[in-house]
Amino acid sequence: MIIKQRKILPSGKLAQMEMVGLVVIVILITLGMLFMAIFALKSDNQKKVFTSKGLTSSAMSSIMKTNVGQDANCVSEYIGYSTPIIGKDIIDDCAKYLDNPSYSLYSCIGPISGEKVHSCVFLREIVSHLLEETLGSWNKNYEFHSQIISGVEVKDIIEPIIVGRGGKGCKGVERDTSGLFPINTEAGLVENVLYLC
């Protein structure tokens, strides 16, 4: 049958048909590779999105609500020994005495340094400790920022906590945010934010 066809078809036409066959094969291989690439790149799923989004905001709100433990021996000038709330008393105190590193209303033992420190130093130590014990131990990269806004001036009240990717944190990559956690203090509005990537 093929021989018969070849007899009928001129040689130019036959070459054209072979070219068409070749093109079809090339298209099929390209489509196959395209599918492979699509499946290889499709990696994120529902769980990843859920844990990141929920985790960031829940971690942030939990940190803000936590009371400092009794082992921190927090002494306040007027109250005496107390267990201040991080997102209320400590941040307020830090913002108020930000420009006075030698004095703050609360004086607590930092979980990292093990010494009585200024509220701002304590805030950084306690937040670092809490994040390291949770997100850090689950191999997550994160960033924590706390800034005071007074008028047009925006200033960090503590040095940002940046963990992961060789100190780059979540800069330049897809990240989830806790959203701004604004706290009204006597010194101005303090905005706290946690990024997770």
Add this chain to the structure above:
Amino acid sequence: MNKKGQIRMSETIAVLFIFFVLILFGLVFYSKYQTVALKEKQEELLANRAIETTLRTLFLPELICSDGETEPEDNCFDMLKLRLLNETLQRNLDDYYFELFSYAKIEVQEVYPGNATYLLYDKPKPNFKSRESTYFVITLRDELIGKGEASNSFGYVKVGVYS
């Protein structure tokens, strides 16, 4: 002429051979893909179950901080409830809580200031192959510690589902 026909025949056989080799490649690739896709689907289903179980735990009325108000507080467990929950869970494990959590392990870990661990629920699947764990940061509210006001601790809930 006979020789020419033989050449054409072998040419046709070669073309058919390559065609079937290509089809075989396609079938092998498709079966491999199906195996991987099936495994991924199983993992996805397990992850979804882990998420559902975590959400059920987070909003469990037996645990959540209610404060006597209509709206309960999100991501917060009441320590008074938590300390007594294990007993309740064990008493009603098969007739109620198994329907909610299925084969799973639920733990609450206090991170700061204490480091207590509370095992709430553990029902391992016989001959389980793997366990998918989900973590969630929570506040642990204790009305007994604070002076006048409740004291909040920092912790997390770990929900592992068996497959």
